[in-house]
Amino acid sequence: MLIKAPVYGPDPSFNRQFVKPVLNGFGRRRLRSTLLDYLRTATDKERAGPARAW
Structure with missing residues (x-):
């Protein structure tokens, strides 16, 4: 479940x-x-989080 935080969270820091x-x-x-x-x-909305976490 921890991995979902950077996927759905808007703030990378x-x-x-x-x-x-x-x-x-x-x-x-x-x-x-x-x-x-x-x-x-x-989805496109969900891709932003993993991209920032990368």
Whole structure:
């Protein structure tokens, strides 16, 4: 669920507090893979968050 915060949250600096635990728990590779999946399959509105989190 933490990964959904940067997807739907409008403020990248605020979302960082959610991305850091994901990085620590799952690693950069898995986080980026998940963000890429969102970029491939999400609606236009949902793509902005993963792009900023990248």
